[in-house]
Amino acid sequence: MSLNILIVEDEDAIREMLIMVLKQSNLQVFGVVNAEEALKFLADNPLPDLILLDWMLPGINGIQLAQRLKKDELYQQVPIILLTARGEEEDKIKGLDCGADDYMTKPFSPRELIARIKAVIRRGGKNINPQQISIGDMILDIAQHRLNIDNQIVEISPTEFRLMQFFMSHPDKVYSRTQLLDQVWGRSAYIEERTVDVHIRRLRKILANYQKDQLIKTVRGFGYRFSILD
Numbered sequence: 001m002s003l004n005i006l007i008v009e010d011e012d013a014i015r016e017m018l019i020m021v022l023k024q025s026n027l028q029v030f031g032v033v034n035a036e037e038a039l040k041f042l043a044d045n046p047l048p049d050l051i052l053l054d055w056m057l058p059g060i061n062g063i064q065l066a067q068r069l070k071k072d073e074l075y076q077q078v079p080i081i082l083l084t085a086r087g088e089e090e091d092k093i094k095g096l097d098c099g100a101d102d103y104m105t106k107p108f109s110p111r112e113l114i115a116r117i118k119a120v121i122r123r124g125g126k127n128i129n130p131q132q133i134s135i136g137d138m139i140l141d142i143a144q145h146r147l148n149i150d151n152q153i154v155e156i157s158p159t160e161f162r163l164m165q166f167f168m169s170h171p172d173k174v175y176s177r178t179q180l181l182d183q184v185w186g187r188s189a190y191i192e193e194r195t196v197d198v199h200i201r202r203l204r205k206i207l208a209n210y211q212k213d214q215l216i217k218t219v220r221g222f223g224y225r226f227s228i229l230d
């Protein structure tokens with residue numbers, strides 16, 4: 001499947017770099033320099049699968065454009081990843097309020113960008129804190145605390161569930177044991193790092209019942225990655 005991505009970025013160097021990176025991943029890319037051009041492009045072309053939208057644009061800014069698109073029945077299904085510069089914490093929050101599906105802080109690695117684009121498209125443009133995360137035939141229902149794989153309910157303990165939730169919301173990124181402890185158990189918990197290995201082992205065992213254990217990769221000397229790309 002070839003995905004169409006619209007990039008809205010006024011800085012030529014960044015736009016060109018994004019276009020190059022995405023094309024290398026076999027995505028179809030079209031770049032425009034401001035919101036007005038983006039609206040014109042959307043009106044004249046088939047809907048893109050995703051919009052990469054810079055927040056700081058001259059004229060109508062990224063957040064205003066996102067708000068406009070998300071209010072428009074024609075465009076509201078198109079997922080938007082908002083690009084922000086480092087330190088614009090408040091803007092990130094505004095970005096989420098405006099209906100952007102995800103945001104990324106510049107600078108970011110090409111690999112991370114591609115992974116996030118694919119993850120957002122897979123989620124079908126749902127909110128960044130969705131009640132349900134689905135990747136392929138794996139559906140994680142956060143409210144019900146339930147994991148379904150291949151239409152079967154998976155027996156899973158609360159810790160492994162939280163670990164799975166973290167992995168499914170952060171695919172294709174490497175996390176150290178310490179980072180996983182912070183994210184899954186919370187910073188205040190006093191737990192040894194090898195506890196992470198124990199729970200990873202248990203989660204792999206559960207996933208092995210569905211031939212999914214290979215999704216959790218060990219990154220030697222660093223930690224783990226939940227890999228849905230390869």
Ligand code: CA
Pocket residue numbers: 009010011054055056057
């Ligand atoms: Ca800009």
